[in-house]
Amino acid sequence: MTSIKEQAAISRLLSFLQEWDNAGKVARSHILDKFIETNQGKTAPELEQEFSQGASLFLIRLTTWLRITYMTGCCLEKLLKSIGIFLSAVSSNRYLREFLEIGGVLTLLEILGLEKITEEAKKESVKLLQVIANSGRKYKELICESYGVRSTAEFLAKSQSEETQEEVQVLLDSLVHGNPKYQNQVYKGLIALLPCASPKAQQLSLQTLRTAQPIIGTTHPSIVDCVLKVLGTMHLEVQYEAIELIKDLVGYDVRQALLKGLVALLIPSVKETSKLQAKILNDPSILQLTPSLPMFLQQAAAAKAIGVLVRNDISIAEELLYLRVVHGLMAAMGNTDHSNSQRLASLTLESNAEDLYTKIDSIQADILAANKVNVTRALRHLGSCHSMNTFCGSHDSAHTACVTHFQNDDVESKE
Known part of the structure; x- marks a missing residue:
């Protein structure tokens, strides 16, 4: 037999549930307000005591109403907060199972894609997904x-x-930890976010990628292009995170591709720069840099990234030299009448690049300013020359012919 006290508690519970069942939207909103105020932070045993061992009866009503009304957004924020009290309570495994059995995860994910739902309600949905993900590996896999x-x-x-957005980052970070079956899926999803239009999303994705990369262990081939494109951003906080990720990535198998990509960004496209020159010449009173601004931002950021990498690791400086940055610049300065002075400048640049501008003579400066060599094409040809032992250090005549060939080629193409 139940005691008088227990009978009174059961009577209160039944009265409360009947009040909920008979209430309209406004009355239910008031009930949720009171429930949130009085039960925030309670453990599962405390909730059971509050509802006379019948807390699940109220939870099932909340989840049922959620399934019915989530597309309309009616009291959605309060409803999600109330469900969160149950799911986040200590020893709440039973509540969690009950919520998942009615398709709670799918409902929460669908809320994120609805246009008419408020940002606050969506944030509460993300918080519930965090609670679910933090409950164990099988729940992360379910999400x-x-x-x-x-x-x-x-x-x-x-x-x-x-x-x-910061709450979403916390969720994605949780999904990449302790989730070996799907951690690569999360990793690829973060890379796919890098080209998006939201600077904050780019910043958070880059931060999470830095955390995820050591966990994944290997790199995805597309990460290099995506990170290099992000360098064209006008937002310094995004650029900072991109450079920090680049510092991490040079320790993986994409090191060579990453360094080549950074070097390539230092040399603006001939096609793009010629377009820009035409605009300036046509209308000198108006600054027409907007279409090409990302290209120049990329160029500046790439130079900054290279500077950071070289300061951190001298071996990277050696690799960059082997990528023929130095010899590419010398190819642009190529002239048959001054080959000896060019080689001297090349040696000066390799030994102390920072002082080059103080040591080149006026002839070299004029040649560099007026030359029309296509540096990108020259670099490719110089690579083949180097493989045949005909680089400028071995055969002057071959190198002179190579540079002259590209000078003539370039002039003819422009004509």
Whole structure:
């Protein structure tokens, strides 16, 4: 037999549940306000005591109403906060199972993709997904199996709230830890976010990639192009995170491709620069740099990144020299009448690049300013010359012919 006290508690519970069942939207909103205020931070045993061992009866009503009304956004923020009290309570495994059994994960992910739902409600949905993910590996796998990585990544790119975006980052960071089955999926999702239009999303993705990279161990081939393109951003905080990631990536198998990519950014495209010159010449009173601004930002950021890498590791400086940065510049200065002075300048640059501008003579400066050599093509040809032992240090005549060939070629193409 139950005691009088227990009978009174059961009676209160039944009365509360009946009040909820008969209430309209406004009344239910007030009930949720009171529930959130009085039960925030309680453990599962405390919630059971509050509801006379019938807390699950109220939870099932909350989840049912969520499934029915989540597309309309009715009291959605309060509803999610109330469910969060159950799921985040200590010893709440039973509540978590009950929520997942009714398709709770899919509902939360669908909320992120709805346009009419407020940012605050979506943030509460992300927080619930965090609670679920932090409950163990099988729950992380459940989120990923429900296309959670794609849904959260798309939401991160589209969200207009930085606070909400930071909550999404916490979720993605949780999904990449302790989730070996799907950690590569999260890693690829973060890379896919880099070209998005949101600077905050780019910044957070780069930060999370730095955390994920040691966990993954290997790199995805597309990461190099994506990170290099991010260097064209006008947002310094994004550029900083990109350079920090580049510093990490040089320790992996994409090192050579990354260094080549940085060097390539130092040499603006002839096609792009010629377009820019035409605009300036046509209308000198108006600055027409906007279309080409990302290219120049990339160029400056690449130079900055190379400077950071060289200061951190002298071996990178040697690799960059082997990539023929020095000899590429000398090819641009090529002239049959001054080959000896050019080689001397080349040696000066290799020994002390920072002082080059103080040591070149007026002839070399004029040649460098007026030369029309296509440096990119010259670099490729010099590479083949080097492989045949005909580089400028071995055979002057071969190198002179090589440079003269590209000078003539370039002049003819422009004519």
